Amino acid sequence: MTEYSPQIRKVAVVAGNRIPFARQDKTYRHASNSDMLTAAIDGLVDRTGIAGEELGEVVAGAVLKHSRDWNLVREVVLGSKLAPATPAYDLQQACGTGLEAAILAGNKIALGQTEVAIAGGVDTASDAPISLNDNLRNKLLDVNRARTAADRLKALSRIRPKDIVPEIPRNAEPRTGLSMGEHCALTTLEWGISREAQDELAYRSHKNLAAAYERGFLEDLMTPFLGLTKDENLRADSSVEKLAKLKPVFGKGETATMTAGNSTPLTDGASAVLLSTDEWARAHGLQPLAYLTHSQTAAVDYVKGNDGLLMAPAYAVPRMLARAGLTLQDFDYYEIHEAFAAQVLATLKAWEDPIFCKERLGLDAPLGEIDRDKLNVNGGSLAAGHPFAATGGRILAGLAKQLNEAGGGRGLISICAAGGQGVVAIVEK
Amino acid sequence: MTDRYQGFTQSGIGRFVVKNLGLPDPTPLQRWTDGAPLVDGPVLVGSVTGTEVSKAIQATLADAGVQFSVASEGVASSEARHKALVFDASGMESTADLTALQRFFSPVVRQLATCGRIVVVGTTPELAQTPRQRIAQRALEGFTRSLGKETKRGGTVNLVYVAPGAHEQLGSTLRFLVSPKSAYVDGQVVRVGTDLDVPATADPAAPLAGKVALVTGAGRGIGEAIAKTLARDGATVIGADVPQLANDLHTVITGIDGSELLLDITAVDAPQRIAAHAQETHGGLDIVVHNAGITRDKRLANMRTDVWDAVLNVNLRAPERITEHLLESGVLRPGASIVGVASISGIAGNNGQTNYATSKAGVIGLVQALAPDLESKGFRINAVAPGFIETRMTAKVPLAIREAGRRMNSLAQGGRPVDVAETIAWFADPESAGVTGNVVRVCGQSLLGA
Numbered sequence: 038m039t040e041y042s043p044q045i046r047k048v049a050v051v052a053g054n055r056i057p058f059a060r061q062d063k064t065y066r067h068a069s070n071s072d073m074l075t076a077a078i079d080g081l082v083d084r085t086g087i088a089g090e091e092l093g094e095v096v097a098g099a100v101l102k103h104s105r106d107w108n109l110v111r112e113v114v115l116g117s118k119l120a121p122a123t124p125a126y127d128l129q130q131a132c133g134t135g136l137e138a139a140i141l142a143g144n145k146i147a148l149g150q151t152e153v154a155i156a157g158g159v160d161t162a163s164d165a166p167i168s169l170n171d172n173l174r175n176k177l178l179d180v181n182r183a184r185t186a187a188d189r190l191k192a193l194s195r196i197r198p199k200d201i202v203p204e205i206p207r208n209a210e211p212r213t214g215l216s217m218g219e220h221c222a223l224t225t226l227e228w229g230i231s232r233e234a235q236d237e238l239a240y241r242s243h244k245n246l247a248a249a250y251e252r253g254f255l256e257d258l259m260t261p262f263l264g265l266t267k268d269e270n271l272r273a274d275s276s277v278e279k280l281a282k283l284k285p286v287f288g289k290g291e292t293a294t295m296t297a298g299n300s301t302p303l304t305d306g307a308s309a310v311l312l313s314t315d316e317w318a319r320a321h322g323l324q325p326l327a328y329l330t331h332s333q334t335a336a337v338d339y340v341k342g343n344d345g346l347l348m349a350p351a352y353a354v355p356r357m358l359a360r361a362g363l364t365l366q367d368f369d370y371y372e373i374h375e376a377f378a379a380q381v382l383a384t385l386k387a388w389e390d391p392i393f394c395k396e397r398l399g400l401d402a403p404l405g406e407i408d409r410d411k412l413n414v415n416g417g418s419l420a421a422g423h424p425f426a427a428t429g430g431r432i433l434a435g436l437a438k439q440l441n442e443a444g445g446g447r448g449l450i451s452i453c454a455a456g457g458q459g460v461v462a463i464v465e466k
Numbered sequence: 467m468t469d470r471y472q473g474f475t476q477s478g479i480g481r482f483v484v485k486n487l488g489l490p491d492p493t494p495l496q497r498w499t500d501g502a503p504l505v506d507g508p509v510l511v512g513s514v515t516g517t518e519v520s521k522a523i524q525a526t527l528a529d530a531g532v533q534f535s536v537a538s539e540g541v542a543s544s545e546a547r548h549k550a551l552v553f554d555a556s557g558m559e560s561t562a563d564l565t566a567l568q569r570f571f572s573p574v575v576r577q578l579a580t581c582g583r584i585v586v587v588g589t590t591p592e593l594a595q596t597p598r599q600r601i602a603q604r605a606l607e608g609f610t611r612s613l614g615k616e617t618k619r620g621g622t623v624n625l626v627y628v629a630p631g632a633h634e635q636l637g638s639t640l641r642f643l644v645s646p647k648s649a650y651v652d653g654q655v656v657r658v659g660t661d662l663d664v665p666a667t668a669d670p671a672a673p674l675a676g677k678v679a680l681v682t683g684a685g686r687g688i689g690e691a692i693a694k695t696l697a698r699d700g701a702t703v704i705g706a707d708v709p710q711l712a713n714d715l716h717t718v719i720t721g722i723d724g725s726e727l728l729l730d731i732t733a734v735d736a737p738q739r740i741a742a743h744a745q746e747t748h749g750g751l752d753i754v755v756h757n758a759g760i761t762r763d764k765r766l767a768n769m770r771t772d773v774w775d776a777v778l779n780v781n782l783r784a785p786e787r788i789t790e791h792l793l794e795s796g797v798l799r800p801g802a803s804i805v806g807v808a809s810i811s812g813i814a815g816n817n818g819q820t821n822y823a824t825s826k827a828g829v830i831g832l833v834q835a836l837a838p839d840l841e842s843k844g845f846r847i848n849a850v851a852p853g854f855i856e857t858r859m860t861a862k863v864p865l866a867i868r869e870a871g872r873r874m875n876s877l878a879q880g881g882r883p884v885d886v887a888e889t890i891a892w893f894a895d896p897e898s899a900g901v902t903g904n905v906v907r908v909c910g911q912s913l914l915g916a
Contacts, residue, residue, distance in 0.1 A: 290713035343733030396735035
């Protein structure tokens with residue numbers, strides 16, 4: 038065996054870029070994943086002046102993907118301003134895709150396997166991959182396999198009208214048949230998260246994002262796309278009173294509290310983050326915004342076990358804190374992905390709960406409360422929207438910039454994902 | 467869930483058809499309603515010899531305002547129509563005394579009123595003084611079980627074995643068995659006698675006043691009836707159910723001013739959550755009803771491990787873990803009463819229910835295993851074993867099997883959730899201090915597993 042003792046290197050978050058997020062079937066209704074990701078990457082390339090540069094790799098992904106896009110990211114690179122010799126690959130971990138891509142690329146940088154990489158993600162809920170229903174698909178494959186015209190005709194004759202109905206991707210867990218919102222509604226009830234608290238969180242998300250636009254915070258984090266310059270979902274004039282008027286959409290009856298206002302809408306968009314070593318950044322005249330230091334993934338058994346579908350971050354964070362030697366209070370910023378206001382609130386409540394922390398997390402004491410004024414200070418997914426795989430890049434770039442602006446500090450990222458998963462990370466400067 | 471056949475038998479043409487074809491003729495059972503007398507009619511009391519038990523029986527009936535007469539010289543007249551017949555057989559010393567049963571009951575049994583009650587009180591055979599006494603006492607079971615099958619028009623027959631010297635603990639059990647509260651309890655044997663003290667009678671209209679009761683699976687079905695019945699008797703109810711049934715639970719609990727606890731009882735931290743909720747919200751717990759249950763019927767050859775375990779986890783392992791933690795955590799207050807919900811499936815077995823029957827027989831095991839130790843701590847544990855109860859769960863049973871389940875019992879009909887609930891309320895009553903380790907079937911004396 039060759040000598041192998043890599044020096045762990047710091048992973049700098051150099052820059053980030055995204056296109057404004059659009060609501061499903063609105064401005065980006067005819068844009069493909071490929072169009073959007075290319076726009077996000079090219080914007081990043083332009084801003085950092087690295088056009089024609091050969092990077093170590095580009096890793097990104099999409100949750101809803103056409104089968105023809107099997108090599109989506111490599112195709113995007115070939116159509117981008119990057120050197121065509123830049124390798125690329127696709128990665129998918131549901132809503133955790135964007136952050137997981139950054140962790141993976143960051144680890145390669147840390148281990149000295151590459152100097153620079155772009156991590157990103159893209160999703161479209163509008164240009165969704167409608168597929169043939171399995172019956173029709175199987176019958177057409179039979180037609181294809183037939184050797185003679187007669188056999189082909191015979192195979193074709195077995196197609197029935199009902200086979201023509203296409204399969205449209207559903208936002209539902211394959212093993213439970215429940216949508217993510219329905220799953221979250223159960224968690225909401227179990228943790229007793231009130232409608233008022235959810236609306237309040239949603240209101241603050243809109244208010245904070247609107248303020249971020251106001252002070253120009255997003256100017257070097259965003260490239261306009263198809264005429265859109267701001268997130269389409271943002272309601273700068275949102276108020277708790279307006280949110281309180283909405284009818285619940287998940288759960289039913291008197292106990293339902295989750296509305297379209299305190300749940301993220303389906304959204305289209307893309308994001309990308311430039312990661313590198315300090316040396317690479319310096320050599321290219323770029324200043325690191327912050328550093329990606331720790332990360333953790335976790336999953337829960339939401340099918341047969343008793344955890345909520347979106348509760349995995351509640352497990353991932355304490356594991357990461359233990360490894361980093363930190364407490365939950367040792368942060369200046371908390372970026373908790375707002376899949377649903379209730380998901381954020383249930384996670385925070387779980388960390389404050391002595392029984393959950395002892396019996397489920399195996400901790401002697403609860404993780405405790407956080408200072409809510411440090412939570413999603415520049416808005417969250419409720420305001421910006423949540424194109425599944427693009428959220429990680431949005432949060433990572435925004436947090437790195439915020440830490441840089443503040444002159445230093447530490448931030449926590451927590452993202453819940455379908456399949457009962459959670460991806461979390463620490464960014465520091 | 468409606469029993470259409472029973473409705474038909476009450477119609478004009480229905481009566482004609484049923485009578486002429488000798489079809490099952492289920493009498494609509496009378497149930498107790500709030501404010502109604504305990505026994506709606508005269509009671510006849512008899513005995514082999516005057517015993518302390520006889521005095522206790524008469525005192526209980528008198529205290530409850532029940533109109534009763536005592537059969538002179540052990541032989542009753544056949545004139546009056548009695549609502550209940552109570553016979554004290556505890557004084558039987560040998561098999562020679564068994565003739566007294568025939569002599570007391572034969573003349574009066576035909577005149578028993580509709581939905582009449584027959585209660586025989588004996589001495590616990592295992593605690594008998596002599597082998598002769600034990601033989602005679604053991605014989606009583608065959609008598610009551612057979613008379614249960616002979617008694618028509620909604621009547622029931624039950625046997626109570628009282629431990630020597632435990633006659634003061636008989637009250638709540640006698641009241642339950644002579645009243646319409648035990649409408650669907652038939653052919654059962656109840657054992658009374660512990661080292662625990664019977665507290666002074668509280669308000670008879672609210673025997674559970676000041677008590678805090680946990681009812682799991684309180685959102686619907688039998689659990690809903692249990693929650694409402696315990697609340698009727700004065701208890702503050704903590705209704706627990708899975709978040710999927712939040713609305714059902716909310717409706718039930720709002721109606722009885724209790725507290726809601728949304729959780730899955732199989733969760734690793736469910737026992738701790740229950741204990742913390744009871745302690746923080748209500749300051750402790752007096753009654754625990756492990757009602758939550760599921761069925762996942764499959765023949766064993768087709769059974770998957772997840773299906774098997776799902777049933778075991780909800781029906782048996784969760785009650786076991788919750789009980790264990792409640793005992794350890796100190797949240798149970800003195801005199802606490804724990805009630806398990808078993809099933810006749812757990813006693814008789816049932817096709818396609820290996821998992822369910824295993825879990826329910828396990829509940830009986832839980833009662834038997836814990837009762838002695840709990841008694842030494844001042845707590846009690848009992849179980850009900852429902853037979854065919856008309857709920858959404860049994861409504862899903864295929865028609866033929868459902869009809870068989872309904873008719874194959876001495877009352878020729880299914881029971882109602884409230885019948886199970888009343889039985890649990892009797893277990894929960896602080897005056898039932900003498901009742902522990904019992905498994906009482908609420909099955910109308912089903913043929914299954916009898």
